[in-house]
Amino acid sequence: MTKLNSKVPEGKLKDKWSNYKAHQNLVNPANKRKIDVIIVGSGLAGGAAAASLAEMGFKVKVFCYQDSPRRAHSIAAQGGINAAKNYPNDGDTIYRLFYDTIKGGDYRSREANVYRLAEVSNEIIDQAVAQGVPFARDYSGYLDNRSFGGALVSRTFYARGQTGQQLLLGAYGALTRQIGLGNIEMYNRSELMDIVLVEGKARGIVTRNLKTGEIKSHFGHAVVLATGGYGNVFYLSTNAMGSNGSAVWKAYKKGAFFANPAFVQIHPTCIPRHGEFQSKLTLMSESLRNDGRIWVPKKKEDAEAIRAGKMRPEDIPDEDRDFYLERRYPAFGNLVPRDVASRAAKERTDKGFGIEKNSTGEGVYLDFKYAIERLGKDAIEARYGNLFQMYEKITDENPYETPMRIYPTIHYTMGGLWVDYELQSTIPGLFVAGEANFSDHGANRLGASALMQGLADGYFVLPYTIQNYLAYEITNPRLNPEEHSEFKKTEEDVKERINKLMSIQGKQSAEHFHRELGKIMWEYVGMARDEKGLKTAIEKIKALRKEFWEDLHIPGSTDTVNPELEKANRVADFLELGELMAYDALNRNESSGGHFRLEYATEEGEALRRDDEYMYVAAWEYKGDDKEPALNKEPLHYEEIEVKTRNYKTA
Amino acid sequence: MAHKTINIKLRVWRQKDAKSKGGFENYELENISVDSSFLEMIDVLNEKLVSENKEPVAYDHDCREGICGMCSLFINGRAHGPDSLVTTCQLHMRKFSDGETITIEPWRVGSFPIIKDLMVDRTAYEKIMQAGGFVSVSTGGVPDANSVTIPKADADEAMDAAACIGCGACVATCKNSSAMLFVAAKVSQLALLPQGKVEASRRAKNMVAKMDELGFGNCSNTGACEMECPKGISLAHIARLNREFLAANIRG
Numbered sequence: 001m002t003k004l005n006s007k008v009p010e011g012k013l014k015d016k017w018s019n020y021k022a023h024q025n026l027v028n029p030a031n032k033r034k035i036d037v038i039i040v041g042s043g044l045a046g047g048a049a050a051a052s053l054a055e056m057g058f059k060v061k062v063f064c065y066q067d068s069p070r071r072a073h074s075i076a077a078q079g080g081i082n083a084a085k086n087y088p089n090d091g092d093t094i095y096r097l098f099y100d101t102i103k104g105g106d107y108r109s110r111e112a113n114v115y116r117l118a119e120v121s122n123e124i125i126d127q128a129v130a131q132g133v134p135f136a137r138d139y140s141g142y143l144d145n146r147s148f149g150g151a152l153v154s155r156t157f158y159a160r161g162q163t164g165q166q167l168l169l170g171a172y173g174a175l176t177r178q179i180g181l182g183n184i185e186m187y188n189r190s191e192l193m194d195i196v197l198v199e200g201k202a203r204g205i206v207t208r209n210l211k212t213g214e215i216k217s218h219f220g221h222a223v224v225l226a227t228g229g230y231g232n233v234f235y236l237s238t239n240a241m242g243s244n245g246s247a248v249w250k251a252y253k254k255g256a257f258f259a260n261p262a263f264v265q266i267h268p269t270c271i272p273r274h275g276e277f278q279s280k281l282t283l284m285s286e287s288l289r290n291d292g293r294i295w296v297p298k299k300k301e302d303a304e305a306i307r308a309g310k311m312r313p314e315d316i317p318d319e320d321r322d323f324y325l326e327r328r329y330p331a332f333g334n335l336v337p338r339d340v341a342s343r344a345a346k347e348r349t350d351k352g353f354g355i356e357k358n359s360t361g362e363g364v365y366l367d368f369k370y371a372i373e374r375l376g377k378d379a380i381e382a383r384y385g386n387l388f389q390m391y392e393k394i395t396d397e398n399p400y401e402t403p404m405r406i407y408p409t410i411h412y413t414m415g416g417l418w419v420d421y422e423l424q425s426t427i428p429g430l431f432v433a434g435e436a437n438f439s440d441h442g443a444n445r446l447g448a449s450a451l452m453q454g455l456a457d458g459y460f461v462l463p464y465t466i467q468n469y470l471a472y473e474i475t476n477p478r479l480n481p482e483e484h485s486e487f488k489k490t491e492e493d494v495k496e497r498i499n500k501l502m503s504i505q506g507k508q509s510a511e512h513f514h515r516e517l518g519k520i521m522w523e524y525v526g527m528a529r530d531e532k533g534l535k536t537a538i539e540k541i542k543a544l545r546k547e548f549w550e551d552l553h554i555p556g557s558t559d560t561v562n563p564e565l566e567k568a569n570r571v572a573d574f575l576e577l578g579e580l581m582a583y584d585a586l587n588r589n590e591s592s593g594g595h596f597r598l599e600y601a602t603e604e605g606e607a608l609r610r611d612d613e614y615m616y617v618a619a620w621e622y623k624g625d626d627k628e629p630a631l632n633k634e635p636l637h638y639e640e641i642e643v644k645t646r647n648y649k650t651a
Numbered sequence: 652m653a654h655k656t657i658n659i660k661l662r663v664w665r666q667k668d669a670k671s672k673g674g675f676e677n678y679e680l681e682n683i684s685v686d687s688s689f690l691e692m693i694d695v696l697n698e699k700l701v702s703e704n705k706e707p708v709a710y711d712h713d714c715r716e717g718i719c720g721m722c723s724l725f726i727n728g729r730a731h732g733p734d735s736l737v738t739t740c741q742l743h744m745r746k747f748s749d750g751e752t753i754t755i756e757p758w759r760v761g762s763f764p765i766i767k768d769l770m771v772d773r774t775a776y777e778k779i780m781q782a783g784g785f786v787s788v789s790t791g792g793v794p795d796a797n798s799v800t801i802p803k804a805d806a807d808e809a810m811d812a813a814a815c816i817g818c819g820a821c822v823a824t825c826k827n828s829s830a831m832l833f834v835a836a837k838v839s840q841l842a843l844l845p846q847g848k849v850e851a852s853r854r855a856k857n858m859v860a861k862m863d864e865l866g867f868g869n870c871s872n873t874g875a876c877e878m879e880c881p882k883g884i885s886l887a888h889i890a891r892l893n894r895e896f897l898a899a900n901i902r903g
Contacts, residue, residue: 048790051790052790055789055790066719066721067711067772067773067774068720068776068817070720070780070817071713071714071719071720071721073713073714073719075714075718075719076714076716076718076719085796085797087797125796126794126795127788127790127791127793128796129793129796129799130793130794130846131785131786132785132786132809132841132844132846132847134806134807134810134813135796136806136810137800137802137803137806138803139803140800141800141801141802141803141806142797142800143796159813160810160814162718164718165718165814165816166810166813169813172780173784173785173786174785174788174790176777176780176781176785177781177787179781180781180782188774211766238716240713240714240715240719241712241713241714241715242713274684274686274687275684275686277684277691277694278687279688279691279694279715280715280716283716389736390717390741393717393734393737393743394688394741394743396686396743396745459790459791460790463790507702509701509702511694511698511701512698553701553702555700555701555705555706556706556707560667560668560767561709561766561767563709564701564707
């Protein structure tokens with residue numbers, strides 16, 4: 001029996017959101033001033049929600065670990081944002097965007113949430129343009145679109161290769177305007193250390209000031225986590241160095257359920273790693289697959305010669321190139337969804353066709369030769385100039401002349417805290433938005449949908465749904481965290497944890513443990529998983545965690561800038577979160593989206609879903625540090641969509 | 652295949668906090684891969700320092716792909732180092748030679764006080780943005796995105812200006828510590844678009860006033876900022892800022 005109530009409104013799918021808005025509770029303007037909302041994270045979801053709530057009249061406090069809210073990692077999204085505008089007149093509709101997203105997610109997301117996402121997608125574009133976001137336009141002066149994976153229409157709006165930056169700066173502008181007006185209190189260089197519950201409700205947070213080390217409590221009638229994904233559990237990923245899973249992990253340990261932690265997206269087109277000291281991996285936008293063709297040599301001896309540095313890709317004639325995505329998936333070709341493209345790259349490199357001149361022998365080519373022949377170099381430069389420049393700076397190779405070398409890497413986490421239709425977690429008063437929640441992408445996210453979801457949650461969903469909760473809070477006065485026992489107790493817990501970390505005085509840096517964890521995660525909980533490997537991972541993570549708490553070394557003190565302490569605090573949480581991911585992957589005896597279990601594949605090597613047993617959201621409940629987590633299931637029902645096996649071979 | 656490596660000497664600015672006096676410390680590193688980024692090289696230094704129970708060098712960094720604007724650093728006398736059109740995180744060790752001495756300093760700008768070692772406080776930039784770096788539109792109730800057409804050339808030029816990452820290299824490079832290029836990038840982006848045009852003069856006036864109030868210097872058109880901007884923001888945007896500023900003052 002499940003404890004989960006998704007609160008999906010009654011009625012037809014297309015009417016649910018408008019019915020909800022028509023009947024939900026609202027807070028009147030005089031009362032809004034008396035309500036405090038805490039928002040952790042200043043990316044697309046957090047920044048947009050903070051601005052929108054402050055515009056409505058609520059008092060908002062925003063926290064971010066960077067020195068400015070403008071630096072949240074949403075800024076690094078390159079390719080674009082989806083919307084069902086149908087400006088190109090190619091047959092797009094809200095239903096089609098909804099359908100593509102459900103299908104792309106391999107039928108593991110909640111139907112009503114995804115429909116709502118598609119429904120508000122168009123408003124996001126209107127809002128961004130009104131803010132002065134300089135989207136690409138054609139010579140008519142109208143907005144331009146491009147294509148992304150998993151779609152047969154062009155519905156992606158873009159601002160060169162910097163769409164995330166421009167949308168974030170739009171939200172940042174709105175946020176910053178409200179800071180200037182005094183409606184938002186902004187706390188930069190502040191890290192969430194724990195969440196404070198009073199009588200079972202989220203009532204505030206405890207933070208550490210990263211400049212002074214000060215531990216401080218903050219009160220809110222509700223708390224919103226918009227803290228992004230936990231991909232850095234793999235050490236190497238496309239995430240920012242500071243991206244972490246600590247906020248959602250603290251929430252989990254306070255009673256919020258963690259949904260589908262094993263659903264991780266591996267992006268097919270990243271620059272391969274160069275060596276041991278690599279600190280992060282850089283993505284090359286999916287938009288490049290509009291014009292770039294992916295291939296490896298057809299002949300094994302050619303691949304070997306390339307790896308040995310005896311041959312260059314330009315030396316291989318077209319007939320000896322294996323355009324394996326076009327070969328295997330004729331309908332979608334190079335624009336298959338990310339999980340499919342990543343697995344196909346792994347399949348080729350596992351068979352010995354990889355091209356990278358290092359010990360891994362991984363890597364495939366993304367070639368623009370054909371597009372340059374067809375459209376000219378100038379056209380390609382106009383579309384992807386900044387991406388090509390970035391590639392050249394990192395690799396010292398010119399992608400106009402030689403194909404890009406790419407390989408899949410960790411990019412995004414579809415899993416996250418479980419939320420209902422209102423984006424509320426299982427802790428009353430704790431809301432979760434953007435990548436930090438689990439709701440919209442199922443087992444695989446389509447390209448250009450992360451920006452869409454972050455801004456949908458932030459501008460158009462959460463500012464409404466949170467009021468349905470806050471309407472009952474208007475009679476509850478603000479609490480004084482300096483006097484309240486629950487705040488003081490949580491502060492003491494936080495200080496104890498910091499002291500514990502500082503007092504280990506072992507020999508290894510936090511970086512060392514993080515790197516080791518990353519190796520375990522990539523090998524056993526990465527692109528291909530099986531029962532034996534996942535059990536090994538769980539044992540290895542437990543052992544590494546024990547070693548961490550015995551042999552960690554943090555220099556310096558707690559009352560100043562201490563990057564080693566910051567890192568250790570985050571790695572300690574990753575060492576627990578990684579284990580839960582392995583648990584979830586072990587539980588899910590099927591392959592779906594980004595979760596690929598070797599035991600569950602078709603004869604052609606495609607993912608084998610098992611709808612009879614696993615068409616549910618796995619929501620894990622914390623039971624204690626040394627206890628196994630408990631599984632709660634939210635069954636998924638599809639009213640409007642016929643559940644099918646994904647097929648990208650034919651339209 | 653073995654990767655090429657180099658040995659280097661480092662002179663790094665160390666400073667306990669804003670009030671303390673700082674100074675250079677010398678370090679040596681061996682076998683640094685030329686394919687590693689500059690910040691990965693500092694990571695190697697820091698892991699070494701941690702293993703010797705010394706405090707690592709504090710510096711700002713986050714996305715490591717040249718877009719968040721968090722990383723700074725004056726390297727061998729240049730903002731973001733010897734390569735052009737890159738941030739420090741995208742600078743690679745292949746730009747340095749074996750045996751070279753590399754000097755690493757923080758931004759030296761009065762309005763950006765040093766927090767620790769190579770970290771500076773850029774709150775002044777936040778305050779300038781709060782004074783007007785936006786279109787005053789609230790969520791909802793806006794027209795369809797295609798209801799207003801914008802000439803492609805204007806949209807492209809607005810995008811050129813909007814590429815600013817707010818890192819502070821322009822101020823750190825300017826002999827007057829002027830923030831004109833930073834302010835101009837935002838004013839120009841929004842002045843070029845019909846949505847931002849309405850408030851263009853007011854925005855220019857308020858942002859420039861805030862910049863002056865916070866102690867940034869005046870622009871004397873040396874163009875050094877443009878040379879060192881990792882995003883290649885053009886000096887032409889300062890000209891547009893001046894036009895808007897002048898218009899605001901004429902109108903009063």
